[in-house]
Amino acid sequence: MIWAGPSPGRPDDQASESKSMIQRHWKAFGLSLAGVLGFTTAILVLAGAPPLEAYYHLLKGSLGSLNKTGAVLTAWIPLTLCAVGLLYTFRIGLWNIGVEGQMIMGAIFATAVLRWGVESRVPLLYLAAAFPAAALGGGLWAIGAGILKTKGEVHEIFAGLGLNFVAQGILLYLIFGPWKRPGVASMSGTEVFPTDLRLSFLPGLRFSPAGLILAVIALLLTAWMFRHSRFGLVLKAAGSNPIATLLFGERPNRYMLLAMLLAGGFAGIAGCVQVSGVYHRLIPSISSNYGYLALLVVMLSNYNVFVVPVVAFFFTCLNVGSIQLPMMLRIDSSLAGVIQGAWVLVALAAIAWHRRKVRPEKEH
Amino acid sequence: MSGLEWILLLSGVVSGATPILLATLGETLTEKAGFVNLSLDGTVLLSAMVAFMVAFETQNAILGFLAACLVGALVAAVVVLFSLWLGQSQVAVGFVLTLTTRDLAYFLGNPYTRLHGPQFSTFPIPFLSDIPVLGPIFFHHNWMVYAGLALIGFCWAYIYRTPMGLRLRAVGESPKASFARGDNPAKLQWVYALAGGVLVGAAGAAFSLCVKPGWGRPQGAEGTGWIALALVIFGGWHPVRAAAGAYLFSLLQVLGIYFQGWIPSVPAQVFQVAPFPLMILTLLIIAYARKTATQEAARRRLWMKSFLDFFSGTAPSALGKPYRLESF
Numbered sequence: 195m196i197w198a199g200p201s202p203g204r205p206d207d208q209a210s211e212s213k214s215m216i217q218r219h220w221k222a223f224g225l226s227l228a229g230v231l232g233f234t235t236a237i238l239v240l241a242g243a244p245p246l247e248a249y250y251h252l253l254k255g256s257l258g259s260l261n262k263t264g265a266v267l268t269a270w271i272p273l274t275l276c277a278v279g280l281l282y283t284f285r286i287g288l289w290n291i292g293v294e295g296q297m298i299m300g301a302i303f304a305t306a307v308l309r310w311g312v313e314s315r316v317p318l319l320y321l322a323a324a325f326p327a328a329a330l331g332g333g334l335w336a337i338g339a340g341i342l343k344t345k346g347e348v349h350e351i352f353a354g355l356g357l358n359f360v361a362q363g364i365l366l367y368l369i370f371g372p373w374k375r376p377g378v379a380s381m382s383g384t385e386v387f388p389t390d391l392r393l394s395f396l397p398g399l400r401f402s403p404a405g406l407i408l409a410v411i412a413l414l415l416t417a418w419m420f421r422h423s424r425f426g427l428v429l430k431a432a433g434s435n436p437i438a439t440l441l442f443g444e445r446p447n448r449y450m451l452l453a454m455l456l457a458g459g460f461a462g463i464a465g466c467v468q469v470s471g472v473y474h475r476l477i478p479s480i481s482s483n484y485g486y487l488a489l490l491v492v493m494l495s496n497y498n499v500f501v502v503p504v505v506a507f508f509f510t511c512l513n514v515g516s517i518q519l520p521m522m523l524r525i526d527s528s529l530a531g532v533i534q535g536a537w538v539l540v541a542l543a544a545i546a547w548h549r550r551k552v553r554p555e556k557e558h
Numbered sequence: 559m560s561g562l563e564w565i566l567l568l569s570g571v572v573s574g575a576t577p578i579l580l581a582t583l584g585e586t587l588t589e590k591a592g593f594v595n596l597s598l599d600g601t602v603l604l605s606a607m608v609a610f611m612v613a614f615e616t617q618n619a620i621l622g623f624l625a626a627c628l629v630g631a632l633v634a635a636v637v638v639l640f641s642l643w644l645g646q647s648q649v650a651v652g653f654v655l656t657l658t659t660r661d662l663a664y665f666l667g668n669p670y671t672r673l674h675g676p677q678f679s680t681f682p683i684p685f686l687s688d689i690p691v692l693g694p695i696f697f698h699h700n701w702m703v704y705a706g707l708a709l710i711g712f713c714w715a716y717i718y719r720t721p722m723g724l725r726l727r728a729v730g731e732s733p734k735a736s737f738a739r740g741d742n743p744a745k746l747q748w749v750y751a752l753a754g755g756v757l758v759g760a761a762g763a764a765f766s767l768c769v770k771p772g773w774g775r776p777q778g779a780e781g782t783g784w785i786a787l788a789l790v791i792f793g794g795w796h797p798v799r800a801a802a803g804a805y806l807f808s809l810l811q812v813l814g815i816y817f818q819g820w821i822p823s824v825p826a827q828v829f830q831v832a833p834f835p836l837m838i839l840t841l842l843i844i845a846y847a848r849k850t851a852t853q854e855a856a857r858r859r860l861w862m863k864s865f866l867d868f869f870s871g872t873a874p875s876a877l878g879k880p881y882r883l884e885s886f
Contacts, residue, residue: 363831535658
């Protein structure tokens, strides 16, 4: 097995209850934020943009109005769903980079169900069925990577990455082939679904509460599972010591597949939310890179289920706030991605630095 | 299709493969030393952007090329720094960097989009380019294409025929043994990660100064790094086979454009997916070829043995495992 390096996750959400732990966490959080602000300011100066104005527009563009906040929440839902799923796979020591493809598969399965529902007399039934179908699609795609890992000895990063691109290929094929709009096939996606096949918006806001409820349920369920269920415990045990887990009569491989299934399922639901609650059709960029971004969110949250929604919120604020940067300051909106990536890097460095200080005798 | 068209097509394959070839050779070199640099995709974009920016500002393509190599080495250095010095997962850092460098490229490259800048011009090699068929296919390009072709042979000879190459393979197979022999594994991994980074940077320059001149969002180099990572595995960590993979992919790409008229409903991007199932297949075959039952069965069937020999390869045993002195 290659890359059997240090297990990626050191989930210590149970220990984080103690006050000093929380204090230290916030201290590290603040320090990394300061580091990131320094780096971003330097980048902005390099690009010849006024840093303070850029920060102002980021803030105003994300939280400046009710509409903008609605857009932030709309992006927060799929990002959080993907990140929650990743908590399961990180917990058992799997690097589920395939979450992007799992989200795409979920979106494809959801679209398939919704297409059947067009002109049906019970559209709500199809809308409700789209969610389990999407979870199934994402889950199957994840199980594919899982079986390649457990049976075929293919590392989950390569399997997941490969399947991401295959899913993207299938998505493009469907949009340009069998599911193209009558007459024209274009990058703008499939035909828009009728209103009764969409998740309804809150009055005055372009944002659907159903997705928000789903994301919150996913968070609470996961927090409960990790803290109180035997499943959460075995996941953690299998992640840190698979052989001991085997000796205790549990099969690590089975738990790996289960973790993958859950991660894929949540990602699939995220894809369904994108299709039924945001775009109302299937588009080539349906995943909006949220799968990859969710990996960053989970890393920056230090694999803690309670920190994930907060970090996801910060990240979506950056994403939404950066949209108006090209118009206001003539700088590219990819500034958001630069800040997010730099933030995770600084945090990784801070964590490593902290480890060196705590256990200097173990390092050279 | 007439003979002339075939020659043009193959000539396009050879020049189009150059960036992927360079990135693939670079990553092969890095992974041979047991180090994984997952940041390829973003690094290619960032170095492509820097190559064009520097070339545009100085009106000198060579300077742009050198700057791109430097960027490639710098990004690789960050991955090594985090992995070997700070003890963080190579995969995690590489992945974060691949996203960050891509966005950094778009952000800093914004003022340079859709500009016309210097690029490497074609330089037919005297005499060689006059050879019928082979001349126009191989010897009627710019010097980066020639450098890529020469590098295939150089990498092979270096890895398999020199004492330095032996030490390189030793680090990738067993850092412990390498250390016992008197080498410093961490230092060797530093060297080959940086060398690989330089080649990945060169791949970026090959995009913005030759194959797809200029800068934009999207540039057209998106995905190259991931494809190169897949091709390293498809090539079984062997530079010549990996290079063959790069040309095969380039051929697929060109054919995809040529034959798009036959199946107009399928966009050309769908063909780009091809290396990834092949990568998974190669990994599966590698895993199965190691099993004794498979080896038994293959001994009795010649076709199966040659099939396995063709597709399988061995990953450097210590690939991705950070080396620590206290580990023994």
